[in-house]
Amino acid sequence: MTLPTTSTSWLSRLSGGQAKQKLLAFASLIALILVFTVLKPDAFMTQDNIIGILQSTTVIGVLAIASTFIIITSGIDLSVGVLMTFCAVMAGVFMVSWGLPMPLGLLGAVAMGALCGSASGLAITKLKVPPFIATLGMMMLLKGTSLIITSTRPIYFSDVEGFDQIALGSVIGDLIPALPIPNGVLILFVVAVVCSIVLNKTVLGRYTFALGSNEEAVRLSGVNVDRWKVIIYAFAGGICGISGLLIASRLNSAQPALGQGYELDAIAAVVIGGTSLSGGVGTILGTIIGAFIMSVLINGLRIMSVAQEWQMVLTGLIIILAVYTDNLRRNKS
Amino acid sequence: MTLPTTSTSWLSRLSGGQAKQKLLAFASLIALILVFTVLKPDAFMTQDNIIGILQSTTVIGVLAIASTFIIITSGIDLSVGVLMTFCAVMAGVFMVSWGLPMPLGLLGAVAMGALCGSASGLAITKLKVPPFIATLGMMMLLKGTSLIITSTRPIYFSDVEGFDQIALGSVIGDLIPALPIPNGVLILFVVAVVCSIVLNKTVLGRYTFALGSNEEAVRLSGVNVDRWKVIIYAFAGGICGISGLLIASRLNSAQPALGQGYELDAIAAVVIGGTSLSGGVGTILGTIIGAFIMSVLINGLRIMSVAQEWQMVLTGLIIILAVYTDNLRRNKS
Amino acid sequence: MTPLVAIKNLSKSFPGVKALDKVQFDLMPGEVHALMGENGAGKSTLMKILAGVYRKDSGELCLDGQPTEIDGPAHAQALAIGIIHQELHLMAHLTAAQNIFLGREPRKCGGLLLDEDAIHRDTQALFDRLNLSMPPSTPIGELTVARQQMVEIAKALSHKSRVLIMDEPTAALNNAEIDELFRIIRQLKSEGVGIVYISHKMDEIQRIADRITVMRDGTYVATRPASTPMADVIAMMVGRKLEHAHKSIPDTSSNEVLLDVRGLNRGRAIRDVSFTVRRGEILGFAGLMGAGRTEVARAVFGADRIDNGEVRVRGQVIRLESPQDAVQAGIGYLSEDRKHFGLATGMDVESNITLPSLKRWLTWGVFLNRSAIRVVSQTMVDKLRIKTPSLLQTAKLLSGGNQQKVVIAKWLVQDCEVLIFDEPTRGIDVGAKSEIYKLLNDLAAQGRAIIVISSELPEVLQLSHRVLVMCEGRITGEVSGEAATQESLMALATQRD
Amino acid sequence: QEIYIPLISKGFQHQFWQAVKQGADQAAKDYKVKVTFEGPETEQQVDKQIDMLSAALAKKPAAIGFAALDSKAAIPLLKKAQAAKIPVIAFDSGVDSDIVLTTAQTDSKAAAALAADKMAEKIGGEGEVAVIGHDQTSTTGTGRRDGFVEQIKAKYPKIKVVDIQYGGGDHLKSAEIAKTLVQAHPKLKGIFGTNEGSAIGAGKGLKEAKKSGVVIIGFDSGKAQKDMINDGTIAGAITQNPVGIGYKTVEAAVKALKGEKLPKIIDTGFYYYDKSNISDPKIAAVLYD
Numbered sequence A, B: 001m002t003l004p005t006t007s008t009s010w011l012s013r014l015s016g017g018q019a020k021q022k023l024l025a026f027a028s029l030i031a032l033i034l035v036f037t038v039l040k041p042d043a044f045m046t047q048d049n050i051i052g053i054l055q056s057t058t059v060i061g062v063l064a065i066a067s068t069f070i071i072i073t074s075g076i077d078l079s080v081g082v083l084m085t086f087c088a089v090m091a092g093v094f095m096v097s098w099g100l101p102m103p104l105g106l107l108g109a110v111a112m113g114a115l116c117g118s119a120s121g122l123a124i125t126k127l128k129v130p131p132f133i134a135t136l137g138m139m140m141l142l143k144g145t146s147l148i149i150t151s152t153r154p155i156y157f158s159d160v161e162g163f164d165q166i167a168l169g170s171v172i173g174d175l176i177p178a179l180p181i182p183n184g185v186l187i188l189f190v191v192a193v194v195c196s197i198v199l200n201k202t203v204l205g206r207y208t209f210a211l212g213s214n215e216e217a218v219r220l221s222g223v224n225v226d227r228w229k230v231i232i233y234a235f236a237g238g239i240c241g242i243s244g245l246l247i248a249s250r251l252n253s254a255q256p257a258l259g260q261g262y263e264l265d266a267i268a269a270v271v272i273g274g275t276s277l278s279g280g281v282g283t284i285l286g287t288i289i290g291a292f293i294m295s296v297l298i299n300g301l302r303i304m305s306v307a308q309e310w311q312m313v314l315t316g317l318i319i320i321l322a323v324y325t326d327n328l329r330r331n332k333s
Numbered sequence C: 001m002t003p004l005v006a007i008k009n010l011s012k013s014f015p016g017v018k019a020l021d022k023v024q025f026d027l028m029p030g031e032v033h034a035l036m037g038e039n040g041a042g043k044s045t046l047m048k049i050l051a052g053v054y055r056k057d058s059g060e061l062c063l064d065g066q067p068t069e070i071d072g073p074a075h076a077q078a079l080a081i082g083i084i085h086q087e088l089h090l091m092a093h094l095t096a097a098q099n100i101f102l103g104r105e106p107r108k109c110g111g112l113l114l115d116e117d118a119i120h121r122d123t124q125a126l127f128d129r130l131n132l133s134m135p136p137s138t139p140i141g142e143l144t145v146a147r148q149q150m151v152e153i154a155k156a157l158s159h160k161s162r163v164l165i166m167d168e169p170t171a172a173l174n175n176a177e178i179d180e181l182f183r184i185i186r187q188l189k190s191e192g193v194g195i196v197y198i199s200h201k202m203d204e205i206q207r208i209a210d211r212i213t214v215m216r217d218g219t220y221v222a223t224r225p226a227s228t229p230m231a232d233v234i235a236m237m238v239g240r241k242l243e244h245a246h247k248s249i250p251d252t253s254s255n256e257v258l259l260d261v262r263g264l265n266r267g268r269a270i271r272d273v274s275f276t277v278r279r280g281e282i283l284g285f286a287g288l289m290g291a292g293r294t295e296v297a298r299a300v301f302g303a304d305r306i307d308n309g310e311v312r313v314r315g316q317v318i319r320l321e322s323p324q325d326a327v328q329a330g331i332g333y334l335s336e337d338r339k340h341f342g343l344a345t346g347m348d349v350e351s352n353i354t355l356p357s358l359k360r361w362l363t364w365g366v367f368l369n370r371s372a373i374r375v376v377s378q379t380m381v382d383k384l385r386i387k388t389p390s391l392l393q394t395a396k397l398l399s400g401g402n403q404q405k406v407v408i409a410k411w412l413v414q415d416c417e418v419l420i421f422d423e424p425t426r427g428i429d430v431g432a433k434s435e436i437y438k439l440l441n442d443l444a445a446q447g448r449a450i451i452v453i454s455s456e457l458p459e460v461l462q463l464s465h466r467v468l469v470m471c472e473g474r475i476t477g478e479v480s481g482e483a484a485t486q487e488s489l490m491a492l493a494t495q496r497d
Numbered sequence D: 001q002e003i004y005i006p007l008i009s010k011g012f013q014h015q016f017w018q019a020v021k022q023g024a025d026q027a028a029k030d031y032k033v034k035v036t037f038e039g040p041e042t043e044q045q046v047d048k049q050i051d052m053l054s055a056a057l058a059k060k061p062a063a064i065g066f067a068a069l070d071s072k073a074a075i076p077l078l079k080k081a082q083a084a085k086i087p088v089i090a091f092d093s094g095v096d097s098d099i100v101l102t103t104a105q106t107d108s109k110a111a112a113a114l115a116a117d118k119m120a121e122k123i124g125g126e127g128e129v130a131v132i133g134h135d136q137t138s139t140t141g142t143g144r145r146d147g148f149v150e151q152i153k154a155k156y157p158k159i160k161v162v163d164i165q166y167g168g169g170d171h172l173k174s175a176e177i178a179k180t181l182v183q184a185h186p187k188l189k190g191i192f193g194t195n196e197g198s199a200i201g202a203g204k205g206l207k208e209a210k211k212s213g214v215v216i217i218g219f220d221s222g223k224a225q226k227d228m229i230n231d232g233t234i235a236g237a238i239t240q241n242p243v244g245i246g247y248k249t250v251e252a253a254v255k256a257l258k259g260e261k262l263p264k265i266i267d268t269g270f271y272y273y274d275k276s277n278i279s280d281p282k283i284a285a286v287l288y289d
């Protein structure tokens, strides 16, 4: 008969129960941090550098969260990076060209993200184009559109009061001067917590897992699979919109040519974090850890002044090893 | 009892009849060609331009063939583009730096491709790292290695007699002057035919399909799944080596920083050609057609002097539509 | 005579589950040894160890008296141990012939190319032996579950094993195929092959087995000759007395017609099918494999498009674009193929049980009401005696029969007015079966309309108030529950045009 | 019939190339010819650039403008152009062949050497400096890097180049690099950003790290870089004359079609600008937003 549910510690409950073992990527992260601390204690483990690492994880972190949803449905979204840029551009159009007030502009940008996400979702469900192709097409389309809208010139937010504070200001730092954590990092964590709740405690999250596990069974359970897929892609698109705002605020401009290639970093973070590309399994916490593994690695190698080509070689090796050791531990437990 | 049309099958229920691989992508290709011919008859349908299109398809075409094998096993190979470059660089090392005779150098480069392919295969099977991560890691590793080997400078083959003839010469043109089809194109077709035979008539091909269809069933049939996966990745790596030789010959140099991003083009060609990313289904002919759809599209838009940002938008839309119409026709049949 | 296989004190654990605890088992040449036990008793696990799929934790395994360590499916094959797995393990995109010869492909042209003709010839020979009429070149994905099961059998036969394990080979089969299979089993017996036979169908055991070994909760209970009365065997299996669900056939003729299907057509698969089901009625669907019963059920459920016809629920014509419409109209459908259409295998038990009814377990229409979900799932787990270490166990790690129970549970929770059960007891043990029969009777008594599709005629006979028989996509007859006999149903089931 | 001159450049998304395009369009207007402008997405895609050249040739142009990503790879196609009597004008960087009639370009090395001189001047002739490159393999990327490093080595023995990292011209990546550079080298006195994105990124990074006292010398212009020069984040920058490059290229093509003799090199020049001379009309003319 049923055993008492002993495994429901608060941690696994927080991350959806499913994934108690996913959190083991954490050990790789700690290992990396230890190595760099030992090798370069004075430069790596400084407050400034830690805040730098946090800051550098924000954009990819938020993109990776968006990708996590898509990947759990066993889909893939190649357009996240370019969509981020498109949302940044639209924020510029709303706030700079049209002069809309900032809250409206921000909302508008996120809404554009959701809109493009649902367009991908519709292509996948209604046109029955596989996600890879639908989002590849969307990627090209949005990239071109961003360039057309801006006439390939950046849009500067210099005149939008307080826009750069979104990512760079520090609400926490204003209260506790010893802890000048930038708002961007705060936003990343808020997005992570909210998305974790959405993924584990709401219908949307439940269907995200179910679609990735057996789409046909979900359909035959009377669920409107198409509608939910569109909703999930739209939701992920909205999250990409947030990362668009983050990058725009950080650069105080919308750079229309940026963003391509970020999708691979995002997907890598997701997979390093234990989410399976074949769907049905994944956690937001894992993704965040995956994103930090990537950024700590890159930061550490740069701090050690490793030549760029060697950085590539080492990053490649370490990514493989991180996932491998994660497997090892998972099999042991 | 005779067999009526079996609408009951769960496979066709799941895939909307995709199982019967009809090469209907062909119609999209013809449609594209017709459109461009009508719009720009004097520039598009010229011998020079057609040869240009053929020539521009060779490298991506061969890469896409390599990817076809991987994708049919339901894997993915993100390293193909960079592996191509690595093989080109190694060809340079063998023939230019070490001064080996050309046949040896060519063989060596292809062997290096197979070696790297089997390294990915080993990471996937022995370290149990998912293909996405294993080949992403391999991509970074090889990219760095190419830059290190060359000290980030191109290697020129100017002194290797006849090397540029591999892609640019024309054996056919020498015999039939009216038909100056470059050797590169010939090589693409030979590779396609050989790979088609391998895929459909040999054990390697059989296991490629079987692994993509149901890996667990293959394992339970007593097949050494790990070994065959390594062999398949090595085979695909060897094909990437051939494309490395083609691009090196075409540029008469090994450009160490080239290649990233080509994997997406290759995968797009494969999927447009009707191979399913979830594995078990695919043809080489479809892939070749997919590659041609991409290159005809890009060439046609260029010939029509469409602005580059609009090219992106149109390419994105047409890729989605090509796969959509392909689906449509397949469902009808 | 040394036994072909002798197992002693064998144990095996999975995380959270002690699947086998000091089990013993032996197999003689030329004998059919039935392995029996409730769902989750550990039968499949024991056989998978013998077939090299799992490694044993401890204990002794002897082949021909020699202690042997079997370290993989290939090794088991080399030792002439063949197995028909409970779950189908076929490559959907490959043809039947390619599936059967995977891993041992004959070659030609100096070993370079595959000899496709040879495998077709050999497959045809195997099919002939099984009296199976279908071309070896049919892709597996286009076959029904029953046909796929026959391919698995053909594959196992092709290995010429000395030990042949059959893990519920007949769960998806019809009487005719079962007869063919038994003919082959007898032939193999005479050739000295030892056969392990697992089935939940008691009549089969009596027909084919020589000895019976009973397991319960991962432990060995006893080994008896097959002549032991079945009631005793069942008592050993379940460790308690079973009460039989008695069919009471109430008069439902005055009751409201809940489901009314009129003039359903789709190609040759469904031809002019019309029928009604009343409140409180259990309607049985009988027919041979491929008769079209599943097709009809899927069409009524909106899972497949139809050419024409209409479906009314409570007199109201319903839209049938997708299963969603059907569920909204109060129809539920339990698929015959749980692996592909029933179970979200990667999700936990409670998620599966509440999947169709998720809307009911939400607070503010968005958030999952975890405690309500837990309560309702636990109720189902208890009611159907689903053997699982926890509600959060991944569904694919349950034993086959328990998976089936999970799929049944999800439609019980959804609480539809019209319930279509397609092969509901496939792979379910006797005890659970009679519980499910009782449950179906209760559901009917509560005023639901129930359709039961089953290839087991006794099941149809026991449950149904009325039986429809199908053949080649048409309804060939209707028999009332009292009047129906196996013979009368078979006659209708073979009424071809 | 209209005279058609396609320009195949090394890129099109960067502001620099947009400025070249602007100059080309201006010349097209002045000389009443039709000009198109395209280039691959990254400066590594040598083969894609060749496909572009091939498609351009198929359009039977009157002349071609070409900024080679690799100085040798395009020679077979250029020979074809020569055979078809299509004049080829190189811009930005040259081709190893006498097929091209002239090259309109900036001397990257000399320009970067000027940046090194300015850097030395601002940091007082000694200390640690670093380079944020935009590309590891392209001619402009390596030319500017080497020009800077070699000049430092040759003329300023007390200055040490302690690190060279590449940000691909991506603002964000360059900013991250700048931040780690000041972490890794606390005594760092200067950063040379080899293009617009690298320089802006360096400025961003130092701003985020709230690090003052590090001298940034940039390259090219663009609104953000000009703003940063005005607010002192970036000390100054080298600018080429991209509009001039575009204009001269088309002009040279038109002249070639008329049969006029062309010089081997058209040096379009480079300038150092900072807060003091940024609004100087001569400088303002070569800057772009």
Ligand SMILES: Nc1ncnc2c1ncn2[C@@H]1O[C@H](COP(=O)(O)OP(=O)(O)OP(=O)(O)O)[C@@H](O)[C@H]1O
Binding pocket: C014, C015, C017, C018, C019, C037, C038, C039, C040, C041, C042, C043, C044, C045, C046, C086, C387, C388, C397, C398, C399, C400, C401, C402, C427, C429
């Ligand atoms: N891979 C696995 N991981 C975890 N638990 C498992 C695994 N395989 C089987 N089990 C558990 O081991 C027990 C025995 O399962 P097994 O499949 O052997 O039962 P069975 O007797 O074949 O039942 P059925 O009649 O339902 O097929 C069950 O409780 C099952 O949940």
Ligand SMILES: Nc1ncnc2c1ncn2[C@@H]1O[C@H](COP(=O)(O)OP(=O)(O)OP(=O)(O)O)[C@@H](O)[C@H]1O
Binding pocket: B003, B004, B005, B006, B007, B008, C134, C142, C143, C144, C145, C146, C147, C268, C269, C270, C287, C288, C289, C290, C291, C292, C293, C294, C295, C296, C336, C455, C473
């Ligand atoms: N083995 C087979 N090969 C090809 N077609 C088949 C096969 N079995 C069934 N069909 C087709 O499927 C349709 C009906 O199948 P369906 O699954 O509905 O039958 P069923 O009565 O439910 O039988 P089963 O017991 O197999 O579930 C028929 O039109 C028949 O032509």
Ligand SMILES: [Mg+2]
Binding pocket: C043, C044, C045, C086, C167, C399, C400, C401
């Ligand atoms: Mg079992």
Ligand SMILES: [Mg+2]
Binding pocket: C293, C294, C295, C336, C422
């Ligand atoms: Mg059926």
